[in-house]
Amino acid sequence: MKVRTATAMGLLPCEACGLVCRAPPPGAPALCCPRCEAPLHRRKPDSYRRSWAFLLASMLLYIPANALPIMQTSTLVYDENNTILGGVRVLWVGGSWDLAIIVFVASICVPLLKMVALTVLLLSARRHSKWRQVERARLYRLVEFVGQWSMLDVFVVALLVALVNFQSVAEVRAGPGLIAFGAVVVLTMLASMSFDPRLIWDEPERQDSP
């Protein structure tokens, strides 16, 4: 099916409010949207570079997020450092396998899946690959949708810290891993926001194009 693109038709949609504007001639200074005053651009500016920067930073922080404890539990009988995976194991052994799965998916699978998916999207779009474009577009929308759900563990620890506070009997403190983990969630969200899904569909620029 032949699809007309806004670029081919000389149109420029505003990313902020959706207004369809006429693109300025090549070489003319960039315009702002007449309705919402946001700068108009054909593609998100510096999409590859920004997205890679956020993505690499999140990959780096994923290591301390999993290696360091996100939570420290101390009771009369024991002191314990809980990593994310350790917390999942506690839930599983305690018989709440359903919650163990939810936490495992939200805290471990979702961040990993986002990082792998964004890497695939960035590499394939850079190569102007025609491979499974519809599926890749769908993958991007999935990454956007699941983004915030990885914050789950952050909120769980915050509540446990506030509630389990019985001086020497039982106490929960937050661990340094939680900062790294929160940063991973924010950075992967920024990475997926910086990526422009229209790059999946763009043709390589030809020499004879006007």
Add this chain to the structure above:
Amino acid sequence: MRASSLVVCEHCDAVHERRRLAPRERALCVRCGAELYRAGGVDLYTMLALTLASLIVFVIANVYPIITLELQGVANRSTLWGAIHATWETGVGPVAVLAALTVFFFPLAQILMFGYVLFELLRGRAPRGFVDIMHALRLMRPWSMVEVFMLGTLVSVVKIAGLAQVTPEIGIFAFGVLTILLTTINSFDLRLLWDAHERVAADGAAAGLVA
């Protein structure tokens, strides 16, 4: 050709002609399958009603404790701010700030700004600072995480249920209702507000000419 009859897919740049939809219908992009627009399910009055309702529920959710935990005769209860404060005290400041922004400040700002814009538009006036408010609403949307917090409270309840006696309080139910209301508010099509604003501004200009 009028440009306003065209819709450009945000996800793949394909150009479509806008058509009128039946209620509950959604228009999907023929090339990539992303949603282009949907039939305006609710009008501005309904939006305002839902926004006011969520403001009331937001207050209740933040005033009353969420959970009470009892261990050997000592009872601990916590509100959202209690949790944020405790997280701050325990030495992970950035996380406390993140939680405060995503569960308290952004949702509250969304509710207040939506309420103000809708109220003014329905009175037939152009809201002051409309353009800035609309940008703020769009940028805040992905960072408003009440629904994730809601799931977090449920996970916490189960995690500590074996350790001590857990009683759910009013706050947890209020957060449940707030989750539903904010999900609805977050699904509002902001372009409806742009359109309403254009109509109001045009009326205002016409009235100015007459006067």
